[in-house]
Amino acid sequence: RKRPKDEPLDGPSYTSSTSSAPVWEEEKYEDGVKWRFLEHKGPYFPPEYQPLPDNVQFYYNGKAVKLSLAAEEVAVFFAQMLDHEYTTKKVFRENFFKDWRKEMTHDERSLIKDLDKCDFGEIHAMHKAKVEARKNMSKEEKLALKEANQKIIDEFGYCLLDHHKERIGNFKIEPPGLFRGRGEHPKQGMLKKRIQPEDVIINCSKNSCIPAAPPGHHWKEIRCDNTVTWLASWTENIQGSIKYIMLNANSKLKGEKDWEKYEIARKLKSCVEGIRSQYHQDLKSKQMGTRQRAVALYFIDKLALRAGNEKEEGETADTVGCCSLRVEHITLHEQLDGNECVVEFDFLGKDSIRYYNKVPVIRKVFKNLKLFMENKEPGDDMFDRLNTNMLNKHLSSLMMGLTAKVFRTYNASITLQQQLRELSNKSENQAEKLLSYNRANRAVAILCNHQRAPPKTFEQSMATLQAKIDARKEQLALAKSELKQAKKEAKAKGSSDPKLEEQLLKLEVQATDREENKQIALGTSKLNYLDPRISVAWCKNMEVPLEKIYNKSQRDKFAWAIDMTEADFEF
DNA sequence: CCGGCCACTTAGGACCCCGTTC
DNA sequence: GAACGGGGTCCTAAGTGGCCGG
Numbered sequence: 165r166k167r168p169k170d171e172p173l174d175g176p177s178y179t180s181s182t183s184s185a186p187v188w189e190e191e192k193y194e195d196g197v198k199w200r201f202l203e204h205k206g207p208y209f210p211p212e213y214q215p216l217p218d219n220v221q222f223y224y225n226g227k228a229v230k231l232s233l234a235a236e237e238v239a240v241f242f243a244q245m246l247d248h249e250y251t252t253k254k255v256f257r258e259n260f261f262k263d264w265r266k267e268m269t270h271d272e273r274s275l276i277k278d279l280d281k282c283d284f285g286e287i288h289a290m291h292k293a294k295v296e297a298r299k300n301m302s303k304e305e306k307l308a309l310k311e312a313n314q315k316i317i318d319e320f321g322y323c324l325l326d327h328h329k330e331r332i333g334n335f336k337i338e339p340p341g342l343f344r345g346r347g348e349h350p351k352q353g354m355l356k357k358r359i360q361p362e363d364v365i366i367n368c369s370k371n372s373c374i375p376a377a378p379p380g381h382h383w384k385e386i387r388c389d390n391t392v393t394w395l396a397s398w399t400e401n402i403q404g405s406i407k408y409i410m411l412n413a414n415s416k417l418k419g420e421k422d423w424e425k426y427e428i429a430r431k432l433k434s435c436v437e438g439i440r441s442q443y444h445q446d447l448k449s450k451q452m453g454t455r456q457r458a459v460a461l462y463f464i465d466k467l468a469l470r471a472g473n474e475k476e477e478g479e480t481a482d483t484v485g486c487c488s489l490r491v492e493h494i495t496l497h498e499q500l501d502g503n504e505c506v507v508e509f510d511f512l513g514k515d516s517i518r519y520y521n522k523v524p525v526i527r528k529v530f531k532n533l534k535l536f537m538e539n540k541e542p543g544d545d546m547f548d549r550l551n552t553n554m555l556n557k558h559l560s561s562l563m564m565g566l567t568a569k570v571f572r573t574y575n576a577s578i579t580l581q582q583q584l585r586e587l588s589n590k591s592e593n594q595a596e597k598l599l600s601y602n603r604a605n606r607a608v609a610i611l612c613n614h615q616r617a618p619p620k621t622f623e624q625s626m627a628t629l630q631a632k633i634d635a636r637k638e639q640l641a642l643a644k645s646e647l648k649q650a651k652k653e654a655k656a657k658g659s660s661d662p663k664l665e666e667q668l669l670k671l672e673v674q675a676t677d678r679e680e681n682k683q684i685a686l687g688t689s690k691l692n693y694l695d696p697r698i699s700v701a702w703c704k705n706m707e708v709p710l711e712k713i714y715n716k717s718q719r720d721k722f723a724w725a726i727d728m729t730e731a732d733f734e735f
Numbered sequence: 736c737c738g739g740c741c742a743c744t745t746a747g748g749a750c751c752c753c754g755t756t757c
Numbered sequence: 758g759a760a761c762g763g764g765g766t767c768c769t770a771a772g773t774g775g776c777c778g779g
Contacts, residue, residue, distance in 0.1 A: 306752095338769065346747080346770065392742065400769095406741065407769085421743085470745095471773060480771075514772055515746055553737085556774065569744085569773060616747065628762090685747070687765095692745055715765070 196391045198417065202368045204323035204332070206375030206383075207396045207409050208316055209361070210339035213237045220290045223283035224276055235268045238355055241342045243287035250344060250352065259353035260342055267355070323395060323411070324372075331412035332395065337364070343402045347481035347516025351402055363398045393417055403479060414720035423724050426695040428565045429573040430735060436574065439562055440465065447528040453549035457558060459532050460486050460547055464568050467523065468575050468611050470514060471552040471568035483512045486568070487552050492542035496533060497522075505530035519613050576608045576693035581735045583607045584702050595670045597706050601699075601713060602677050608689045616685040626679065633671045691718070696725035701733035 193200070215236065221228040222239055231239060242251065242260055250256045261279045268276065276282065301309070320335045340358035343351055361381035368374060370388045377383050384398075394408040411417055432439075443465075446458035463469050463486050472485025484493065493511035500506035503524040513519045525533075536546055552568065559566040583604035588597055696714075700722070703710045714722060 334768075336768090344770090349770095394742075397742095403770095405770095408742070410743080425744090473773065475772095483771085485772085515748095515770075517747080552774075567774065614746080688746060717765075 198393050199325050199390050200369075201326050201372065202323065202390070202395065203372035204368060204375060204395050205320050206366055206377070207364060208320040208336045209359075209378060210337060213240075213358075216240070216287065216290070220286045222287060223285075225281045226283070229272075229275065232269045232272060235264065235272055237340070238264045238267050239282075239284060240287055240291070241340070241355075243284035244291045245342060246284060246288045253352070255348075255350065256342075256344075256353035259351060260355070263353075263355035325411070325415070325417065328416055330415040330417075333410050333412040335409060337398070338400075338407065345481060347483065347512060349481045350478050351480075354402055357401045359398050365397045367392065367395055367397070414717070414723065419721070419724045422721075425573060426577065426697070426735075429570055429577055429695070431563060432566060432570050432574045433578065433735065435563055436465075442562070444528075447532060453554070455532050456536065456547040456550040457555055459529055459536070460550055460555060462525070462529055464571050465575070466525075467509075467521065468572045468613075469519075470572070471555065473552045481512070481516050483514060483516055485513060485552075487547055487550055487555060489546040490542065491537050491540045491544050491546055494533065494537070494546060496530065496537075507533065513613065517613065517615050572612065573693055576612055576689055577695040577698060577735050579608050579611055580604050580694050581698050584698070588702070588706060590706060593669070594708060594712070595674075597708055598712055599677055601702070601708075602686065603680070605686045605690060605694070606680060606684055608694060609684045609686050612689055612693060614685045614688045615683055618682050626675070630675065633668065633675060691721070695735050696722035697729040697733045698735050700725055700729040701731055704729075704731035 213233070215233060216222075222231055222236070223229065242264070245251050251260075257279055265273055265276070317335075321332055322329055323332055324330075337359045338356070341356050343349075343354045343356045345352050361377040361383055364383055365385045365387055366375060366383050367387045367389055369390075374386060394410050396409040397406050399405070400407050413419075413422075439461075443458040443461045446454050447462075449455050449458065464471070470485035472488035474488060475483070484490065489511065493509060495508040495510070497506040497508060498504065500508075500522060505525050505527055507523050507525050507530070509519055509521045509523070511519055533546075536548075556567045559568065559570075584601065587603055588600035592600065699713050700710065702708070703713060710719065710726065719726060
């Protein structure tokens with residue numbers, strides 16, 4: 165994508181790990197070129213399969229069967245998962261069995277015809293013992309393991325990109341195993357095959373030291389394409405999609421892209437009012453397609469829905485976004501809970517996370533929805549004259565670089581900024597300020613529907629915390645009465661123990677925060693949707709140390725923002 | 736236009752590690 | 758010194774959206 169021409173001239177001026185020169189002093193490349201020089205060691209391959217010891221056996225129909233190496237490896241994948249609920253699922257078991265049989269020899273295949281007659285018990289027990297043994301390793305063993313891992317990171321985890329030594333995000337080839345998609349995935353249980361060097365394309369500079377393939381192997385291809393950012397790629401066998409090895413989020417390349425993303429969202433801020441009045445007009449259009457586009461945009465803007473690309477049926481779990489909503493996902497209520505024109509959404513979105521929301525909408529939108537649903541079956545598309553391509557084409561005509569997802573970024577960031585202004589106050593103490601920050605963050609997470617499964621130990625840990633609070637309260641009460649006594653006797657001045665009160669407040673704030681956060685995931689919005697400059701400026705204004713908001717890796721990722729942002733920054 | 740392909744961002748959960756508490 | 762619990766990292770799936778060729 166081309167860099168929009170009207171971006172500010174002063175780019176991010178953070179410094180990288182190896183160079184102190186501000187980025188904006190470096191040459192800019194022509195369109196599409198991502199680097200001049202790229203050198204790396206190639207991906208790291210997972211260890212080869214270790215055959216089972218003789219005393220661990222697989223049984224079919226009660227009889228021990230020595231499997232071929234390939235079939236055994238796949239059997240072990242299944243055996244390792246036996247504690248998981250999904251090994252009991254029909255689709256998972258059928259997919260697994262079908263793929264497993266493909267790995268068997270002719271003889272094995274003619275013997276093993278029923279998964280229910282397979283006994284993986286010994287293999288499963290061995291695996292559990294291994295996990296247990298790993299947990300019980302001595303300090304020395306753990307240290308040795310850690311050092312060995314560090315050595316791998318040192319050797320494979322970095323690359324040289326132009327003048328910078330950069331950390332690679334995922335330098336390890338994904339190990340083989342059984343595919344477990346999210347939700348009701350039709351391909352769950354299929355065998356995800358082992359990747360060989362012969363499957364891997366290496367991308368690097370012609371004049372760099374080209375990585376050597378593992379002994380006895382060769383790469384699929386050596387490519388020198390400086391219009392892409394990946395270092396290596398391979399095609400995965402489940403969906404047939406390409407997997408990439410790319411840089412870490414703290415790299416210059418990723419940082420610049422991130423900065424650019426937020427600059428586009430800020431540009432939307434300056435023209436969003438015009439765009440809104442445009443789509444309000446379009447709600448009345450004579451063209452059905454235009455009306456559908458307007459309603460979709462209304463949802464994307466107001467509810468921060470994802471665009472909703474079409475998906476191939478049977479290839480993935482049945483999930484939708486805005487443009488792919490079906491009639492069955494929406495219920496219209498003329499009246500609901502004292503509101504008029506309420507739209508009830510109930511659908512599975514990305515990662516099969518449920519989106520459930522009852523939203524009062526303007527009458528024109530409501531009427532249009534009724535019209536779109538007329539004479540349709542529950543399984544029919546709500547927006548039959550619209551797709552993401554048409555929507556994005558329209559958006560890019562309104563503003564350079566504008567797509568559906570920019571609205572999510574814009575609305576997330578602007579919401580954080582507004583909420584911070586509304587909720588936080590310089591007179592609060594630090595714990596209160598942090599609660600306010602988290603609440604602002606939470607408002608965004610709720611808008612974007614970033615959910616998490618409630619932690620398994622949630623009730624337990626809330627109870628423990630409450631017990632602590634009660635204990636502190638008691639202590640405080642005791643201290644107060646002691647003070648009273650002291651005052652009476654010695655006419656001592658001063659308040660009750662301020663430290664104790666502070667501790668109590670801190671605990672109470674912590675309890676509130678945790679309770680409110682039960683099913684909300686803050687990390688996704690913090691990492692992907694909230695312009696970090698808003699948070700940096702807030703910290704400066706509130707005199708809150710940045711480390712309270714961002715951990716080390718987040719500070720590395722947002723180095724560009726930390727370096728360029730003053731207290732007066734406005735999104 | 737449309738489908739396939741490609742590149743890249745966004746996402747939740749598993750797992751690991753380390754400090755705290757009993 | 759074991760158990761706990763919570764933050765941080767790792768993993769990789771699942772999205773978005775551009776481009777190209779028919």
